[in-house]
Amino acid sequence: MADHLLPRRGRLWAWTTQNFPPPSPPYAGPTGKDFVPFGVGYVELGDEVRVETRLTEANPDALSTGMEMALTLIPLRADEDGNEVVTFAFEPVA
């Protein structure tokens, strides 16, 4: 096994929105009235792989297949000590 660097940008291949809180567990993000809808999609990284990812955008009108997307980090939850836990996501390239 060796590390292999993937591109940080890619094209949106398939997408939807998550408009209700996923069942917790396993979902660890804010739920109930604190839930904020998010996008989900596959981003095609060059000709290497499609990765499933959260999208920063949840408005269907602002998402379109083939649009350019870039890697970013988003807050997911706080750990037991109150520290912010982040995870990866992709955002539309303006």
Next chain:
Amino acid sequence: MSADVAIIGVGLHPFGRFPGVSGIEMGAVAIRRALADAGVEWRDIQFAFGGSYEVDNPDAVVALMGLTGIPFTDVYNGCATAASALTLAAQTIRLGECDLGIAVGMDKHLPGAFSADPALYACPSWYGEQGQFTTTKFFGMKINKYMQDHGVSQATLAKVAAKNYRNGSLNENAFRRKPLSEEEILASPLLNYPLTQYMFCSPDEGAAAVVLCKAEDARRYTDTPIYLRASTVRTRRLGAFEVHSPWLPIEQTAGPTVDASRAAYEMAGIGPDDVDVIQLQDTDAGAEVIHLAENGFCADGEQEKLVADGALEIGGALPVNTDGGLIANGEPIGASGLRQVHEVVRQLRWEAGERQVPGSPKVGYTQLYGAPGTAGVSILSR
């Protein structure tokens, strides 16, 4: 496959919510009804296969049926569980060890989207923690992409859902028996774009059972045996766009439904043009649209016109989910596929009442699909 296995009895415990009734009890009701339909006694049954998600050991139903000592094998393959039970039951008869057996499915789910530990699906824990371990968002992504690639509209999804609620209103065993308009379906809360709440089925409760025998014995029991011409189960291949896939290779391959369908047509020596009545996995209205093409009933994109022309209605050229499908019946996982077989058998015996497909249908088809990329198909004929 030649016509070597026959279905001589079907039975159903209604689908819905039944507080105070256990999954096992519902299974026993379905078995008793299937036995009565076949005109046989529990003591005549030589083997059984039982499928369930919530009931650990469906074989425990023998406590309610009678302790006759038969081999009773429990199976679970997600939403395709019933296809496994049916396929194994048919193979047991084909092996020649037994002449008469039963396949039963039962389940009792809580309301709300299915969930599980991602580790049980060989998925990383972070995948669930960040909210991606849900089946519904896969169905949203798949139909959203399909609609863009093949020109299918959200209005078509609403028409498909409305058709299934309408068919469910004619089915005394259905969970949802109230017709819903396309406007009400489109106006219900958006769950996973482009799918709204009323475009999805719900996990619920129910049971179904099917009595099978060696084909050459069938006329001893009934004047209208329905022959099981094929029953197949397939899992996903690398490159298929499937639920619970944290990544996908660039090169795509067909999904397990396509594989199970092709194998079933080949086994049966029957093609999609020969099929008169169809049951498809409509986890959501989009899944029914896609599955219509994946099972060979139309080309990709033809659904828009077929739905507009009413082809999927009970009186149409391609009657789909005549009993309301999963959208009107809900999905007790272990029972769902045997509910499909129950409906097709009634249609092929020409005893489906208000839901009867006109023109004396002779060939029926059922398809299941679910996590983590498992499909089942059966083909039946008079």
